[in-house]
Amino acid sequence: MSDASLTTRLGPAAAPAGEGSFGDYFALLKPRVMSLVIFTALAGMIAAPGAMHPFVGFVALLCIAVGAGASGALNMWWDADIDRLMRRTRGRPVPSGRIGAGEALGLGVALSLFSVMMLGLAANWFAAGLLAFTIFFYAVVYTMWLKRRTPQNIVIGGLAGALPPLVAWVAATGSVAWAPLLMVALIFLWTPPHFWALALFVRGDYGRANVPMLTETHGDRATRNQIALYAVLLAPASLALALSAAGGWLTFGASILLTVLFGQAGWAVWRRDAAQAEGDGWAAEKRLFRLSLFYMAGHFAAVILDSLLGTGWGG
Amino acid sequence: MAIRVEHELHRRRRSRNWGLFAVLVAFVALVFGLTVVKVLSLDSIAQFQGYDHVIQPANLIPEPQAESAP
Numbered sequence: 552m553s554d555a556s557l558t559t560r561l562g563p564a565a566a567p568a569g570e571g572s573f574g575d576y577f578a579l580l581k582p583r584v585m586s587l588v589i590f591t592a593l594a595g596m597i598a599a600p601g602a603m604h605p606f607v608g609f610v611a612l613l614c615i616a617v618g619a620g621a622s623g624a625l626n627m628w629w630d631a632d633i634d635r636l637m638r639r640t641r642g643r644p645v646p647s648g649r650i651g652a653g654e655a656l657g658l659g660v661a662l663s664l665f666s667v668m669m670l671g672l673a674a675n676w677f678a679a680g681l682l683a684f685t686i687f688f689y690a691v692v693y694t695m696w697l698k699r700r701t702p703q704n705i706v707i708g709g710l711a712g713a714l715p716p717l718v719a720w721v722a723a724t725g726s727v728a729w730a731p732l733l734m735v736a737l738i739f740l741w742t743p744p745h746f747w748a749l750a751l752f753v754r755g756d757y758g759r760a761n762v763p764m765l766t767e768t769h770g771d772r773a774t775r776n777q778i779a780l781y782a783v784l785l786a787p788a789s790l791a792l793a794l795s796a797a798g799g800w801l802t803f804g805a806s807i808l809l810t811v812l813f814g815q816a817g818w819a820v821w822r823r824d825a826a827q828a829e830g831d832g833w834a835a836e837k838r839l840f841r842l843s844l845f846y847m848a849g850h851f852a853a854v855i856l857d858s859l860l861g862t863g864w865g866g
Numbered sequence: 867m868a869i870r871v872e873h874e875l876h877r878r879r880r881s882r883n884w885g886l887f888a889v890l891v892a893f894v895a896l897v898f899g900l901t902v903v904k905v906l907s908l909d910s911i912a913q914f915q916g917y918d919h920v921i922q923p924a925n926l927i928p929e930p931q932a933e934s935a936p
Contacts, residue, residue: 572878572881572882573886574881576882604903607900607903610896610899610900613896669896673900
């Protein structure tokens with residue numbers, strides 16, 4: 552059978568699996584998540600002491616980004632069934648049928664091996680081991696074990712998204728220090744309020760897919776309480792990063808400003824209930840979600856600028 | 867008569883083929899660039915030979931002799 556006869560019967564939307572465009576395969580890597588990973592890893596690399604050849608640094612960042620993309624592809628392979636049920640994810644390449652689940656698995660495994668091997672050869676094997684652990688944690692611990700079992704899924708799973716600056720630091724120095732661990736702590740504590748703010752206004756989606764998000768298992772009030780708790784915990788983590796070897800005057804200023812803004816937004820979400828939120832179209836929750844993106848970008852941009860402009864504590 | 871109308875499927879295939887081509891070219895450039903950087907960062911050729919081959923004593927650069935005082 553020629554592809555002419557095949558395509559006569561299949562419309563463009565119903566192209567057989569394996570006939571996705573290059574963009575569909577790229578979408579498997581979750582490019583938006585990759586951009587955040589690249590940004591935080593860049594901050595970890597620039598803040599690290601010592602000189603690293605720019606090309607080796609570029610390759611190391613690329614490997615960390617590809618590793619994150621590989622875990623995204625493995626996540627889409629495993630979660631294709633629930634992605635089909637949620638409005639937010641049903642357009643992804645696997646549930647929409649543009650790419651077969653097996654292809655997503657193959658791409659994820661191949662890119663995982665590639666990124667870990669290349670990082671080991673380009674930088675060091677300690678960093679490569681950490682990257683392998685990060686991929687394993689996201690694809691297996693979070694996606695396969697936690698996501699469908701416990702409302703603490705994103706709390707524990709958030710560690711995978713928090714590790715890239717540590718991987719980059721270790722790639723640059725070959726050792727662990729307090730500063731990158733504080734970067735990990737900041738992202739780890741930031742992940743729950745970020746996702747729960749989103750879950751408050753897209754909650755129907757997770758319920759349809761039987762994903763035990765906190766909003767579904769413990770309700771609106773408990774979620775708001777937890778958001779407030781993590782907003783409080785973020786304050787010392789942010790200040791500790793600003794006062795660490797990776798911080799400086801700009802990070803300190805950003806930490807104070809962003810902590811106040813995030814605290815205000817968290818307070819606004821905590822002090823009201825679902826009925827009030829529905830009344831104004833979840834305005835406070837959406838504001839907290841948008842602000843959380845700005846919060847993370849602001850901290851790591853300040854760390855990068857402190858290193859580049861010489862305003863860091865180390866000069 | 868040959869069918870000349872291009873289907874959506876062919877556009878996707880072309881995009882995939884060009885994308886794969888770009889990825890492979892980037893991979894070659896990456897490995898080549900990394901090799902150049904790693905070799906140039908070595909202090910002496912003996913280190914390079916010792917990495918994956920047996921060091922050949924004949925190629926070792928002799929240590930400079932300390933000059934005797936007049």
